[in-house]
Amino acid sequence: TEGTIIARHDSEPLPAIVTRVLKYSNNLSAEMIGMMAARQLLGRASITQGEAGRALAAWWAQKLPQIDWSGLSIPGASGLSTAARISPVQMAAVLIEGNRIGLPALMPERPDGGGEAGAGDPPPLPPGRLRAKTGTMGYVCGLAGYLTANSGRQLGFAIFVVDEPQRAAADAATDPYVLTVSQPARRWIGRARAAERELLRQWAAAY
Numbered sequence: 001t002e003g004t005i006i007a008r009h010d011s012e013p014l015p016a017i018v019t020r021v022l023k024y025s026n027n028l029s030a031e032m033i034g035m036m037a038a039r040q041l042l043g044r045a046s047i048t049q050g051e052a053g054r055a056l057a058a059w060w061a062q063k064l065p066q067i068d069w070s071g072l073s074i075p076g077a078s079g080l081s082t083a084a085r086i087s088p089v090q091m092a093a094v095l096i097e098g099n100r101i102g103l104p105a106l107m108p109e110r111p112d113g114g115g116e117a118g119a120g121d122p123p124p125l126p127p128g129r130l131r132a133k134t135g136t137m138g139y140v141c142g143l144a145g146y147l148t149a150n151s152g153r154q155l156g157f158a159i160f161v162v163d164e165p166q167r168a169a170a171d172a173a174t175d176p177y178v179l180t181v182s183q184p185a186r187r188w189i190g191r192a193r194a195a196e197r198e199l200l201r202q203w204a205a206a207y
Contacts, residue, residue: 015106022133023108027078034077049076060094067093079135079142082171091144091158099156104146107131125200132157138185139166141192147200149207159199161192 011017014033021029031049038052039045041059053074061069073085086094095103110130125147132145144158170185181189 015102019106022106025134027080030078031076034074052077060090064093064097080137082137082140082167088158088160091160092156095144095146095156095158099146099154104131104154107133107145110134110145125197125204129204130200136189137167138170138181139163139188141189141196143196147203149204151207153207155203155207157200157203159196161195163188 017029018033020026021033034056035047035049035052038055039047041055042051047055053076056074056077057069057072060067060072067090069090071085071087072090073083075081075083098104108131109128110132111125111127129148130145132143132147135142135144139162141161142159145156147155147157149155166185166188170182
């Protein structure tokens with residue numbers, strides 16, 4: 001039987017949604033985008049999060065067969081799980097592919113590598129030189145995106161910093177009702193962000 005439409009609401013175009021997801025780290029929206037993409041790939045309306053992750057990983061392996069995708073694990077599109085795995089080479093391949101469809105324009109501009117510079121830290125990059133997305137947990141820091149070098153050349157990069165023993169200990173002691181990051185972990189994150197900024201400045205000068 002046919003029904004009568006009494007109301008309709010069309011969402012914004014996906015690029016507009018992705019821009020805000022990347023800027024504000026909207027994890028729920030990221031999960032929804034991942035699930036919808038996987039549903040399209042599998043041709044099913046009802047899928048589990050595990051099925052979605054496997055479908056997305058398989059899509060990348062088919063899309064770019066020249067890249068070694070072994071070890072890639074996508075337990076959720078938000079990246080909040082410590083079971084998620086992607087290598088810097090794999091992430092660089094994603095960024096190169098994303099550059100072909102205009103991903104740099106959707107990524108947030110970051111003047112300083114994604115964190116506040118402290119006393120003695122390298123100075124911020126000039127405005128407009130860095131578009132990147134951070135990923136931060138206790139004892140885990142990631143930064144991936146695009147850097148315009150001093151020469152004007154655009155670089156894709158992925159920096160992953162992790163203290164595996166400390167992260168494992170944090171996972172073992174995690175209280176799901178406590179969302180704050182411990183002070184020792186915050187200090188570690190600050191040092192990791194300073195290392196990111198230094199790498200970015202070296203790359204900007206070298207290339």
